[in-house]
Each structure stands twice: as C-alpha cells, then as structure tokens.
Amino acid sequence: MDRHSTLGRFETIRRDTEALTANLAPEDQSIQSMPDVSPTKWHLAHTTWFFETFILTRLDAEYRVFDPAFAYLFNSYYEAAGPRHPRPERGLLSRPTVDIVAAYRDHVGAAMSRLIEHAAESVWREAAPLIELGVQHEQQHQELILMDIKHVFSCNPLLPAYQAPQLHVQQTTTSLSWVEFAGGLHEIGHPGAEFAFDNETPRHKVWLEPFRLAARPVSCAEYRGFIDDGGYARPEFWLSDGWATVCEQGWEAPLYWRREADGEWSIFTLSGHRHVDPAEPVCHVSFYEADAFAKWAGKRLPTESEWEIAAAGLPVSGNFADCGYFHPCADDLGAPPQRAASLPRQMFGDVWEWTASPYTPYPRFRAVGGAIGEYNGKFMCNQMVLRGGAAVTPAGHLRPTYRNFFPPSARWAFAGLRLAEDV
Numbered sequence: 001m002d003r004h005s006t007l008g009r010f011e012t013i014r015r016d017t018e019a020l021t022a023n024l025a026p027e028d029q030s031i032q033s034m035p036d037v038s039p040t041k042w043h044l045a046h047t048t049w050f051f052e053t054f055i056l057t058r059l060d061a062e063y064r065v066f067d068p069a070f071a072y073l074f075n076s077y078y079e080a081a082g083p084r085h086p087r088p089e090r091g092l093l094s095r096p097t098v099d100i101v102a103a104y105r106d107h108v109g110a111a112m113s114r115l116i117e118h119a120a121e122s123v124w125r126e127a128a129p130l131i132e133l134g135v136q137h138e139q140q141h142q143e144l145i146l147m148d149i150k151h152v153f154s155c156n157p158l159l160p161a162y163q164a165p166q167l168h169v170q171q172t173t174t175s176l177s178w179v180e181f182a183g184g185l186h187e188i189g190h191p192g193a194e195f196a197f198d199n200e201t202p203r204h205k206v207w208l209e210p211f212r213l214a215a216r217p218v219s220c221a222e223y224r225g226f227i228d229d230g231g232y233a234r235p236e237f238w239l240s241d242g243w244a245t246v247c248e249q250g251w252e253a254p255l256y257w258r259r260e261a262d263g264e265w266s267i268f269t270l271s272g273h274r275h276v277d278p279a280e281p282v283c284h285v286s287f288y289e290a291d292a293f294a295k296w297a298g299k300r301l302p303t304e305s306e307w308e309i310a311a312a313g314l315p316v317s318g319n320f321a322d323c324g325y326f327h328p329c330a331d332d333l334g335a336p337p338q339r340a341a342s343l344p345r346q347m348f349g350d351v352w353e354w355t356a357s358p359y360t361p362y363p364r365f366r367a368v369g370g371a372i373g374e375y376n377g378k379f380m381c382n383q384m385v386l387r388g389g390a391a392v393t394p395a396g397h398l399r400p401t402y403r404n405f406f407p408p409s410a411r412w413a414f415a416g417l418r419l420a421e422d423v
C-alpha cells in the first residue's frame, strides 16, 4: 500500500474508533466492570500507545513522547516494553482524563501522519508493516470497546442503551438444514501476501473426515429448548470444567438473558433491554455452554479446520459493526439474494462461532522476534478458537483464515455456535 493510501486508512480507522465513543460520557468511559473489561478511555489511550511505542519512538528521531508515564499505564501485556499497570486496576485510573487522552490521540495521530508522509524511504519500508499491524490492532479494540461498554452498562440498574433503540421487528428463522463436505486432504491457513496475523500462518495440510455443517448458527429458540429441558441442571451434557463453572457461577442462561416475572426471557443489547427474539442467533455463551448445547442436541462443534474449509471461497460479508445493529440478526444481511441453498449462511458477522479446536500454533509456526512477537504466540494455551466475526467486528477486518480466541469460560464476547456432525 502506498503512502497516500496508508495515510487515508490510518486516519479513517482512528476516526472510526473515536466515533464509537461519541455518545459516551466521561463517566461511562472510566468504568471497569470486571477484570476482563477495560474502560473505553483505556482502549483509546492503549491503541495510541501502540503506535507511539512500536513506531514513533523507534523510527522517528524527532518524535517527543507525549507523557513518559503513559508507557506504564497503557502497556497491555508486552513484557519487552517494560512494567505496566495491573489489568484488573485499569478502572482506578480517573487520571488522565478523557480530554487528556483525546489530546494524546491527537499528538500521536499528527506525528504518525507526518511520518507516513515524510519519512525517508528506508524508514518507510520498516514502518509500513507496523502501521498496518497498528491499524488492525485498533480495529480489534473497536470491537472490545463495544463488548466492554455493553458489560459496563449491563451492570447499571438503569440499563442504559449505548445507542437509540431501533425498531425491532420479530424475525423468522429457517428450519435447520445441513451442508455436506467431502473428507480428504485439505489446506488451511493464510495463503498470500495480504495482511494476516502471524497466528493464521503457515498454510498447511489437514486431513478431514467427511462432515456436515449446519447451514446457520443456533437460534435463541433452539437454545431455549436446551434451557427448558434442564440443560443447566444436567451434568451429563457438560465437560467437567464447564459443570464446575456452571455450579460456581450459578449460570442458568446466556449472559445478558434475564427471566422476567411472566416466565419469558428478556435480553440486554447495545440498543437497550427487550424480549429475546427466538429467531436470532444465540449470543454471549461460553465454550462450555456451546459444547453442552451441542451434546444435548446430539451433535458437536466443528473443528476450526472444518469451519475454514466450509468458509473458503464465500464472500466475507454479513452483519458486521458497519451495519450499526451491534447485535446478531436472523437474516443474512450480507448474503447475495440468489444465494445457493447448498452453501452455509451467516458464516461471517452476527456471532463469533466457537469451534472444538484449542488455540495452538499451526505446524512450523514461529513468532517474530522482539516485542511484536508477543502479540499472539504467547497466548497459545488454555483458550479455544472462534471463527467468523460478529455484529461488533469492523467490516473489512475479517478473513476466512482469521482466528479469534478466548478462554472457555468467557461469555462477554459476541460468541454463539454452529453445529456439526459426522457423515
């Protein structure tokens, strides 16, 4: 990508992040509702710190650091970048204020624009891939801003809506159909020169037995069947760790579901509180719940290899953040009207789909050296892979090879599931 295009892309992504916070008060932006959640203000500063630390202070001799104390406050997890503020205590940072963080963003943004336009050719060659990584990183934090503010607002008895409630039309769901895939030798992993995270590489061979994949994600109506059948009280469906978590946490439904006095379920969304729509994909379930549901249904979760083979060649379109719903929909918004009945639907957008695959390195994976090597590789333990993106993922951020990952008990991501079965 040339300098002009890079500058446009950098400035657009930075503005997109700030637009997500336009309706938030400074008080909203300072709260940390649980250790996994970061305050909005912290996301705004941390994404800025990333450009300052990994690009400006290394490649621009004239750059003046905005505030040396920020290196401690806004380093997330990079050991090579020095000590940092404990993650569970990000909500204690009443200072710097939202205004100071905005000034920090402006300072770093202006320096980055100068570097992109005027850096010597040798510096530009080194900076360009880091700028793309920083932009991709900021897009990941755009999703985190939405995930996190949803959790923050859900903890307020007033249940504030992040955005104005939209007219919600009860949707209809299709009956569940299946798409069959041949077994044999396949290849997965990122193939080309376009940007991908290191965890998507190297491309490599996998052996698959023939399998079927559900044509759409599991709906709230189907998940309600699991709840009504006592799914949360029957250990036979659960992994041992999952059952321990259900008992310890007192789970009886997905996160953000609430049983009302009339026995019906309501749901908290970024557009406010309303009835659960039976037709929309179930969301905010952990891997444990996804796995238990699949066992209850007599099916299983797909492996990440199966998911990727099924998604290969499909257009990467659907209900992403750019649609503005910020919630999964039953309709496949991005699908061409004449879609083939033989193709799986809603593979991209709506909900991240838990897979049966642990997050481990692909064969012959090597993390790059230095601090940037800490981006993905050091998390390849005790987490599960999710695929496909969600209604809060920026459009254009996803690929069929994209690997997201969370611990199996995590529920605050926009995660659902799709069933698979052996042939």
Ligand SMILES: [Fe+2]
Binding pocket: 046, 076, 137, 141
């Ligand atoms: Fe980050």
